[in-house]
Amino acid sequence: xxxxxxxKLDISGLDAWFGDKQALKGVSxxxxxxxxTAIIGPxxxxxxxxxxxxNRMHELTPxxxxxxxxxxxxxxxxxxMDSMDVRRKVGMVFQKxxxxxxxSVMDNVVAGLKLIGAxxxxxxxxxxxxxxxxxxxxxxxxGDLKKSGASLSGGxxxxxxxxxxxxxxxxxxxxxxxxxxLDPASTAKIEDLVKTLKAETTVIIITHNVQQAARxxxxxxxxxxxxxxxxxxxxxxxxxxxxxxxxxxxxxxxG
Amino acid sequence: MMAxxxxxxxxxxxxxxxxxxxxxxxxxVVQDALERKRKGTKGAAYAAxxxxxxxxxxxxxxxxxSLIRYQPFASDLRAITVALxxxxxxxxxxxxxxxxxxxxxxxxxxxxxxxxxxELLKDALSMVSTSLTAYFDKNRSLASEIIExxxxxxxxxxxxxxxxxxxxSTSGDCILLNGLTARIIERLADHACYISSExxxxxxxxxxxxx
Numbered sequence: 001x002x003x004x005x006x007x008k009l010d011i012s013g014l015d016a017w018f019g020d021k022q023a024l025k026g027v028s029x030x031x032x033x034x035x036x037t038a039i040i041g042p043x044x045x046x047x048x049x050x051x052x053x054x055n056r057m058h059e060l061t062p063x064x065x066x067x068x069x070x071x072x073x074x075x076x077x078x079x080x081m082d083s084m085d086v087r088r089k090v091g092m093v094f095q096k097x098x099x100x101x102x103x104s105v106m107d108n109v110v111a112g113l114k115l116i117g118a119x120x121x122x123x124x125x126x127x128x129x130x131x132x133x134x135x136x137x138x139x140x141x142x143g144d145l146k147k148s149g150a151s152l153s154g155g156x157x158x159x160x161x162x163x164x165x166x167x168x169x170x171x172x173x174x175x176x177x178x179x180x181x182l183d184p185a186s187t188a189k190i191e192d193l194v195k196t197l198k199a200e201t202t203v204i205i206i207t208h209n210v211q212q213a214a215r216x217x218x219x220x221x222x223x224x225x226x227x228x229x230x231x232x233x234x235x236x237x238x239x240x241x242x243x244x245x246x247x248x249x250x251x252x253x254x255g
Numbered sequence: 256m257m258a259x260x261x262x263x264x265x266x267x268x269x270x271x272x273x274x275x276x277x278x279x280x281x282x283x284v285v286q287d288a289l290e291r292k293r294k295g296t297k298g299a300a301y302a303a304x305x306x307x308x309x310x311x312x313x314x315x316x317x318x319x320x321s322l323i324r325y326q327p328f329a330s331d332l333r334a335i336t337v338a339l340x341x342x343x344x345x346x347x348x349x350x351x352x353x354x355x356x357x358x359x360x361x362x363x364x365x366x367x368x369x370x371x372x373x374e375l376l377k378d379a380l381s382m383v384s385t386s387l388t389a390y391f392d393k394n395r396s397l398a399s400e401i402i403e404x405x406x407x408x409x410x411x412x413x414x415x416x417x418x419x420x421x422x423x424s425t426s427g428d429c430i431l432l433n434g435l436t437a438r439i440i441e442r443l444a445d446h447a448c449y450i451s452s453e454x455x456x457x458x459x460x461x462x463x464x465x466x
Contacts, residue, residue: 211326238328240460250328253259 007071008033008172008202009054014068016049016058023049025226027068031219033171036194036203038213038234041223042255047206050223051174054204055090056083072172088116091170095177097157099149099164105132105141108149108160112168131163135193155186162193166201173197175205179212191216210250214238222246261331263321267314267338268391274310274345275387277303278352282380285352289436290373292364300353307349314342333460337453341390344446344453348383351443358435367429371415372436379408379440382447390450395458398451402465405448412441 009031016024024046031037039047052058053066056077070077077086099108109128113119119127128145132138137159141152149160158178165173175194179187194216197203207213213220214234221231222243230237230246241247249255281303288296318335321327327335355376382401389397415437419430452465 210328214328239332241329247329251261251331 006033007031008035008073010069010071010074011054012069014050014053014070015066016046016053017065018049018061019063023226024053027223027226027228029221029228029231031202031204033202034198034200035218036198036205036216037219037221038217039204039206039221039223040208040210040213040249041229042249043208045223046226047223048176049226051092051176051204051206054172055092055174056086057092059083088168089170090172090174091165091168092174093158093162093165093176093178095180097154097161097181099152099157099160101148101150103149104146105149105152105160106145109163109167111164127167128163131167132160134166134196135159135163136189137163153186155182155189158182158186158190159193162190162197166197170201172202172204175203177206177208180208187212210238222249224249260334261325261327263317263325264331264334264338267317267321267335270310270314270317271338271342271345271387272391274307274314274342274349275384277307277310278345278349279380279384281349281352282376282383285355286373286376286380288356288359289369289376292359292367292369294360294364297353297356297360300356304346304349304353307346311342311346314338329460330457333457337390337457340453341387341450344450348443348446351439351446354439355436358432358439362428362432363426364428364432367426367432369433369436371411371418372433372440375408375411375415375437375440376443378404378411379444379447382408382444383450386447386450386454390454390457393454393458395455398454398458401451402448402463405444408441408444412437 007030011030012028014024014027015022027046027050039050041047049058053070058064058066066078072081072086072089075081100111103111106125106128107114109131110119110124113124113127129138132141137156140156144151149157152160162178179190182190191212194203194205205217217234219232220234220237222229222237222241222245224245230241230243232242237246238250241250281300284296285300287293318339321335325331382404385397386401388394389401415433419425419433422430449466452463455461455463
């Protein structure tokens with residue numbers, strides 16, 4: 001850590017635009033290391049934009065803009081870091097599993113490491129095994145490491161994608177509705193995995209399933225129309241939210 | 256902000272309203288029996304108490320079913336946790352009313368002055384009814400008033416005890432009748448306060464630490 005801060009992420013006054021349309025309005029929040037933070041809110045409230053600002057993916061689309069301060073371990077990721085360094089430190093898992101279809105299970109896991117030429121064959125095999133074990137997939141694919149990643153089931157593919165992200169040893173893992181396309185059993189495995197991930201990583205997860213947010217997160221942030229309406233301990237948010245908007249959203253009155 | 260209440264909470268509360276009706280009905284019977292020092296109400300009180308226990312089980316089943324089916328949060332979640340406790344309190348209140356009829360059955364009531372205990376019961380039963388009104392109406396200030404009234408009940412309970420202790424002419428049966436009845440009523444009023452405390456939590460989301 002470069003500064004005397006207890007926050008993994010310290011975000012203040014974050015604004016984001018798609019061209020002229022403002023998607024985030026002055027979002028400020030602090031996220032502690034090795035915690036799980038759930039981002040909830042109705043469709044179009046800015047959840048995905050918010051996490052895409054954290055790994056500097058938002059700026060990839062021409063016309064998109066970001067302003068405000070986003071400190072990762074005290075360093076401004078927009079001023080003091082290269083975007084590729086940011087993405088190495090901040091992994092991301094998407095709604096739909098997206099294994100590289102032309103790669104084997106093993107190659108999928110170590111694709112990022114290979115790309116940066118970070119390790120030799122033996123080391124890559126060890127990294128693949130360790131990360132497949134970390135996501136609870138090793139026993140299921142041990143004999144099929146050479147098979148295509150696309151041959152796995154949806155739940156296995158999502159865990160493969162998480163293993164791929166973990167292989168880069170990210171400090172923060174962003175998850176954008178990682179279980180929305182999965183069956184209940186696969187969802188349960190991913191949720192268990194999220195809870196174990198926080199031993200090493202700071203997890204920020206978007207979910208439309210408020211019950212899931214309540215199950216797996218330490219902190220919850222509720223967004224509405226691009227604004228952060230309420231942020232606090234998950235138990236407090238789900239038992240006694242301060243904002244009437246949060247109350248109405250989590251009780252299913254709107255959204 | 257409390258938006259429209261879900262149907263399942265309405266069902267749970269209608270069961271609690273039915274419990275209140277039974278408790279209030281039994282309260283009238285027990286009040287009359289105490290004032291008139293009348294025996295013979297124990298059987299009916301026991302039947303009411305058993306009935307209320309079954310209703311409490313029904314409320315529990317409705318609450319658990321709603322938790323599983325709807326996985327509620329915030330005010331809806333609090334409504335369910337509070338309903339579980341309120342139905343238990345109602346069951347305890349009914350049991351205490353039955354206990355008073357047991358005491359009336361046990362002792363010789365002739366010549367015994369029960370005016371103090373009788374007044375105490377009247378107030379305690381009024382607290383029960385009001386606490387339920389506060390609960391159904393989500394009326395925080397009314398709930399707070401009930402909790403305040405408990406001091407008066409406690410004080411008068413102690414006065415009844417000391418009056419019995421000082422009395423030279425009162426029979427042993429009368430001392431026991433007054434002492435036991437007053438103690439039961441004091442506990443009964445506590446449950447009205449518990450209900451009020453739960454109502455405060457239901458409305459504000461914060462516990463006032465009265466239980």
